[in-house]
Amino acid sequence: MVARGNQSVIATNRRARHHYEVIDTHEAGVVLAGTEVKSLRLGRASLMEAFATVDDGEVWLRNLHIAEYYHGSWTNHTPRRKRKLLLHRREIRQLEVKVRESGYSLVPLSMYFRDGRVKVELALARGKKKWDKRRALAEREAQREMARGIGWQLKGRRTHARGRRKALDYDPR
Known part of the structure; x- marks a missing residue:
């Protein structure tokens, strides 16, 4: 993890800026289980195939890989489950309208800890x-x-x- 000010970067999606033209970015919180947070503190996450969708007024992060916590027991999480993103209702509506337009996608650019909470930098992007x-x-x-x-x-x-x-x-x- 790389520390920048009061935030430490867990994972970045370096290929996203190559494959997509970033139009707008948003910061979103992530709903996680305990073992997921412990695994993220060890820096064991990959955003390579991750993307976000808007379903029924909620934003979901899909295909994010968080490795299982090696000290976890039967309560361990599924590595590629869908995770809910926390955004304001107004932001969700704006994103939903834009995503319905052809050619726009929601792509996570980076994942980091800010003040002890996991945040995702989510980009509204158009494919190049x-x-x-x-x-x-x-x-x-x-x-x-x-x-x-x-x-x-x-x-x-x-x-x-x-x-x-x-x-x-x-x-x-």
């Missing part, structure tokens, strides 16, 4: 097309190249020194 993903990757690569070039300029070089002496105006005399 393949060309959107390629464009984002190209933009990220271009930004890296520009940052590298600026770094080389600050060091007094014209380009990087990985065996390219011609590019550095190397004079062997």
Whole structure:
């Protein structure tokens, strides 16, 4: 777990920002059993396949994997059960209207402890097309190249020194 201020991150969904364009984010509480909390304190959760749905005015988190607590007994939880998310009624209505529109999904971005309570950062997102993903990757690569070039300029070089002496105006005399 990574501590940031008064919150410590349990799990993140790094692929979500690659596969989805995030429109809006909400923080939601999660209804959990005791052994689930103990397992989360050990950092044993995965958001990779998780998603949220709105059913009968309630938001449910599905496919979230929380590993069974190894000291648990017959009271241990089911790893992939659906879990209720705690949001205000107004927020639930807004999300329900947006999700009914085509192309929107509810995707968990991260799960963390805030003041001892488990919270989920829930994103209202639209799926990216393949060309959107390629464009984002190209933009990220271009930004890296520009940052590298600026770094080389600050060091007094014209380009990087990985065996390219011609590019550095190397004079062997």
